[in-house]
Amino acid sequence: MAPVLDAKIPAGRLQDKWDNYKNSIKLVNPANKRKHTILVVGTGLAGGSAAATLAELGYNVKAFTILDSARRAHSIAAQGGINAAKNYPNDGDTIWRLFYDTIKGGDYRSREANVYRLAQVSNNIIDQCVAQGVPFAREYGGLLANRSFGGAQVERTFYARGQTGQQLLLGAYAAMSRQVAKGKIQMHTRSEMLDLVVIDGRARGIITRNLVTGEIERHLGDAVLLCTGGYGNVYYLSTNAKNCNVTAAWRAYRRGAYFGNPCFTQIHPTCIPVSGEYQSKLTLMSESLRNDGRVWVPKQPGDSRRPTEIPEEERDYFLERRYPSFGNLVPRDVASRNSKYVCDEGRGVGETQLAVYLDFADSIQRLGRNVIEERYGNLFEMYERITGENPYQVPMRIYPAVHYTMGGLWVDYELQSTIPGLFVLGEANFSDHGGNRLGASALMQGLADGYFVIPYSLGHYIAGSRIEAASTAHDAFEAAESEARGRIQKLLTIKGNRTVTEFHRDLGRIMWDNVGMSRTADGLRIAVDEIAALRDQFWQDVFVPGEPTTYNKNLEFAGRVADFLELGELMARDALIREESCGGHFREEFQSEDGEALRNDKDFTFVSAWQHNPDDIRKPTMHKEPLAFENVELTTRSYK
Amino acid sequence: MAHSMRINLKIWRQAGPDAPGRFETYAVEEANPHMSFLELLDVLNEQLIKEGKEPVEFDHDCREGICGSCGLVVNGVAHGPQKRTAVCQLHMRHYGDGDTIVVEPWRATAFPLIRDLVVDRSAFDRIMAAGGYVSVSTGNAPDANAVLISKVDAELAMDYASCIGCGASVAACPNASASLFTAAKVAQFAHLPQGHPERRRRVRSMVETMEAEGFGDCSNHAECEAVCPKGISISAIATMRREYMKAVLSGSD
């Protein structure tokens, strides 16, 4: 194995690795911590928890967010909950089980050691958040409540109504605010990282743009933490917030950080369908709806009758039919793919025919309207607000949408990328979810990385490395700044005929059609070329209005779309080399006779880690990190 | 397909904090009842760009009513006509063909204007930094179930904690007071045992920062509650007053 892809997994039994690691690392003397500046890019759950914790330890932290407050990071939108192996309900949960479910859910494409550590620290997260005053749901006796989520057989999910992400983020934001008041965190809001600065092989700084004044700034640090979230918006439409982007991660890739498993994308089955060309984003409806809703389409293609006029025997409850034992509760990827197939057959419903019904009529009859209202009242209200239809009377229409990206910058056990001193946390890294992420585990990972992992591994790096004195006058800063300025200038001077949004939509269409729920070698080859062609067009024909020195949303988006146009091609390439179906990645050539995913463990039990080629962006090099499974046996997922 | 409609817009345009502002009138011919209000602005902006004009700037991110980024005064009402709805969740089916809609930014001294409909709400962050937290460093926490909290208190705390920090309450208040925002945090902690030892210092410091930032006093108009997209009750403000009086009377930290 190439030395650069050493995952640095500690020795010892799986259960002891994290302790062994903590026992063996170098520590930074408390008085020395304040001599070090750490740049934390992103203030979501990962960045917020990291920034607060490092500042508490004594480091000087500079935190950055593109939004107008740290509290608005996309993590705020998470609804369902956060997992932990507390076993409060006494239903047999253990750290091992949480580990096992997560590894299996990821379809055996993640690292055992990382996932085990995640399960180990999950309990500390809940303790920490409660101590911060996060108002989790409780039972009448005053103890914390739990629910089951995402098909798990135990109740291990903690939640705060449908606003779990909001409450966890506000907890981290509060912890950051305390450090801001103490002067330990310097907060840079409305500030976008445009490039990474590498000096003598180490990540030493970033270039940012002040999104209000357009000023380009240089920031020097002893280490850089990227906590910039996922890249689902490469598909244009997704459940991600509008400002989610890949720019920070992509710039790091272009400076030498490897990109891990870029093609692994999660497509969530229960979202509100697209209603027209003007659609700007998609809204997730909680997975929990599938507990009581039945998914169906008409048996007859093109059946345009109202749903209530279609008799029972002319309906196809396709999930129940194909998966009798799991029925409507099959995992996200299986539900999504099957919804796509029935729509491809012309049996989709609604104006656009890109939707399936999620019908509560049976449950309402069986349990009564008030029970359904109690369980899902707020979701029904949200649905009605958006669609203008009352789901108590007509079935909901749902369709899959891009939701989460398991891929991200490659990191080792210490969350360090292939550039020393560049650490990557949260959704921005590739580390813990393999080919598919289980519900309620992204919040857990973001907070695990920030509160409980990075304080150790960063300290080890700082204590164990010779970080030379440097200044923002260094040539590397000079060069990175002038490149960033050059790009902005170029974007503004093309003055072509098409808007940034038009290009973004076109990219989204190519991605969704070819690098979406169901992929083929032919489609992926088409995507690789079409994206490259679109990228050329973009750089010749985009029109970006306005000035570089003011608040200019179109300019911000132009830079992000330019990076998505490079990332999209890499995703298609990655999907092309992965000749198997696994997790969210389904290759039509690799399926069983009855249409189920066929994983290829013999040839593809590895992480693909892509290295940028500075001479030709279209010829990246792929490195492999083989995955060793020493503690779990690789089994095939079956939901029949 | 849903029929399209013509929507006339009168939008506040202002190039920067010190530039003069004015209303401009626009029309979107192909508005659709299913589109959201922000999507209407997207369509308008695409149209403006094509005409070689500068698009209208506005803040937005989640577009599902939780991040608190968006904030527009629509026909004189913060976040528009629908109760308990952020403007990003407002859909055009509430309007008819030919309607004229007036769109303005939040207006308050403590929220300086940045451009068009974008304002600077960083004063909110400073109020939070003044005390909107429990002083517990990572690693210091006891087991999560070590302290019992009654379901009623947890639910009440959650009601207040659901504030999205959008600033509508300030925009709607005749005094541009940030009382509902500040009180929501104070009231959340008042219902929880966590952070109890620092509650007096917290309320004093947050209230004083709120005043220093240039927000006005609360004189019980209750306009804030009426526009709050999360329906946060002004009972929070009564709680804050009580907490504040107790803190001041006790004289100590």
Ligand SMILES: Cc1cc2nc3c(=O)[nH]c(=O)nc-3n(C[C@H](O)[C@H](O)[C@H](O)COP(=O)(O)OP(=O)(O)OC[C@H]3O[C@@H](n4cnc5c(N)ncnc54)[C@H](O)[C@@H]3O)c2cc1C
């Ligand atoms: C609708 C929805 C519901 C979800 N529900 C759940 C759930 O119930 N349970 C669960 O576990 N997971 C859920 N997820 C997933 C989970 O919310 C995310 O994966 C997670 O919150 C990501 O956290 P993060 O800290 O990595 O990134 P984010 O929260 O996305 O934060 C990214 C930060 O980086 C900043 N940033 C980005 N680019 C730059 C740049 N170039 N320069 C400077 N700053 C930058 C942003 O401003 C932001 O502060 C959900 C996701 C969605 C979309």
Ligand code: FES
């Ligand atoms: S855009 Fe997030 S609340 Fe409106």
